[in-house]
Amino acid sequence: MIKKILKSILIFCSILISLFLLLIIVNLIPRNYIKNNVKDSLYYFISEGNFPKIKYAYNYVLDNYTDSLMINTAYSVDSNKPLESAMLMRRNYRPNENLKLKNSGNDEMPIYDLIQSFNENNDTYFQYQRYWHGYMIILRPLLVFFNYKQIRILLITTIIILSLILVYLAYKKIDIYASIATLFMLIVSNFIFIGLSMQYSSVFIIMLISSIYIITKCKEKNDKQMFDVFLVIGMLTSFFDLLTTPLLTFGIPVIYYIVLKNKENNLSIKSLLKVMIAWGLGYGLIWLSKWIICDSIYNTGTIKEAFYKIFLQTNSTELFNVTALKAIKRNFSYINRPIILFAIFTVVLTLINKKIIKMNILILMLGLLPFLWFAIVKNHSFIHARFTFRDLLITLFALITITMYNIKNIIEAIKQQNLKVQE
Numbered sequence: 001m002i003k004k005i006l007k008s009i010l011i012f013c014s015i016l017i018s019l020f021l022l023l024i025i026v027n028l029i030p031r032n033y034i035k036n037n038v039k040d041s042l043y044y045f046i047s048e049g050n051f052p053k054i055k056y057a058y059n060y061v062l063d064n065y066t067d068s069l070m071i072n073t074a075y076s077v078d079s080n081k082p083l084e085s086a087m088l089m090r091r092n093y094r095p096n097e098n099l100k101l102k103n104s105g106n107d108e109m110p111i112y113d114l115i116q117s118f119n120e121n122n123d124t125y126f127q128y129q130r131y132w133h134g135y136m137i138i139l140r141p142l143l144v145f146f147n148y149k150q151i152r153i154l155l156i157t158t159i160i161i162l163s164l165i166l167v168y169l170a171y172k173k174i175d176i177y178a179s180i181a182t183l184f185m186l187i188v189s190n191f192i193f194i195g196l197s198m199q200y201s202s203v204f205i206i207m208l209i210s211s212i213y214i215i216t217k218c219k220e221k222n223d224k225q226m227f228d229v230f231l232v233i234g235m236l237t238s239f240f241d242l243l244t245t246p247l248l249t250f251g252i253p254v255i256y257y258i259v260l261k262n263k264e265n266n267l268s269i270k271s272l273l274k275v276m277i278a279w280g281l282g283y284g285l286i287w288l289s290k291w292i293i294c295d296s297i298y299n300t301g302t303i304k305e306a307f308y309k310i311f312l313q314t315n316s317t318e319l320f321n322v323t324a325l326k327a328i329k330r331n332f333s334y335i336n337r338p339i340i341l342f343a344i345f346t347v348v349l350t351l352i353n354k355k356i357i358k359m360n361i362l363i364l365m366l367g368l369l370p371f372l373w374f375a376i377v378k379n380h381s382f383i384h385a386r387f388t389f390r391d392l393l394i395t396l397f398a399l400i401t402i403t404m405y406n407i408k409n410i411i412e413a414i415k416q417q418n419l420k421v422q423e
């Protein structure tokens with residue numbers, strides 16, 4: 001038992017150190033190397049605005065607001081102080097200039113800030129140190145060669161390829177029912193358009209890669225190894241994401257995990273709880289590690305600030321007075337029709353099937369996780385519902401999966417009945 005714990009600790013520390021070093025290395029890239037592509041990117045932000053809508057994508061809004069913030073952060077790096085830049089994650093910052101630190105507020109205009117930062121007209125800068133901003137490992141090297149439009153094309157291509165691989169592997173390694181469920185989930189997610197926002201892409205790509213890994217390697221891994229797999233998935237989610245839809249990287253892969261375990265007749269609540277704890281530890285501890293490292297080196301008060309933000313996002317205050325029900329209703333409104341439709345299918349087909357299957361119960365419980373998340377992180381979920389609603393893809397995928405396997409059981413029952421008649 002002690003050896004297993006020590007191994008998990010070693011994996012955690014190794015991944016954390018590796019990611020930390022990569023973040024420092026990419027901060028060595030001088031801003032002059034990315035200047036031209038940042039300049040070219042300004043055109044797209046100015047012409048599109050903060051939250052442009054996609055004409056052929058239902059309820060889909062791009063997040064240029066955050067994407068411009070991300071590029072500003074990448075551009076504001078002081079390559080002569082890569083560790084400091086990795087820890088403090090400043091934007092609107094001009095190295096070696098006497099600028100005043102300003103607290104982030106509701107008056108932020110990231111696109112305008114990026115323009116000011118590029119033109120060096122800014123006299124204040126911001127720090128966003130409570131997140132790791134792991135996307136910088138990808139973004140800064142890409143900006144050396146590509147502008148924002150070209151990065152979008154790369155992200156879209158990556159997501160489409162990974163999605164097709166996932167659908168194929170679900171069919172090849174599991175069955176046609178898992179493949180159809182995957183395809184439905186991806187279509188409703190508007191996966192073709194996800195790559196148009198860098199902000200949305202990180203979690204979605206981690207979810208796709210994690211799901212592919214689970215499908216291909218689950219049979220070869222024991223429970224302890226799967227614990228470490230979900231530990232790493234949780235770590236990567238926390239490192240690369242800015243609190244968009246973190247549950248996706250747990251909920252979707254773990255549904256595949258349940259289906260595969262059930263197929264092997266090796267499904268247990270104990271093993272499910274283990275991977276849930278593993279993901280939670282990976283997600284929470286790597287975030288906490290950033291706060292501790294930042295405070296230890298630069299005394300920024302990051303721990304205090306982070307817990308204050310957690311309080312704001314989870315409690316009713318004069319500034320944020322949102323109930324759990326309001327948060328749930330607002331997020332549910334973005335994707336209610338497909339969820340209601342498959343909920344009806346699930347109920348009707350379960351009644352026809354007349355079987356309460358353990359796998360379906362566990363998957364259904366997972367489908368409720370987003371509602372629990374919205375209820376707890378209610379203020380954040382209400383304010384940012386334009387992207388947090390995508391956590392409900394877990395609910396949708398759970399219902400579609402249950403529907404498909406109810407259909408499978410009904411078809412098999414009809415076949416058996418026909419065989420008995422023929423005999």
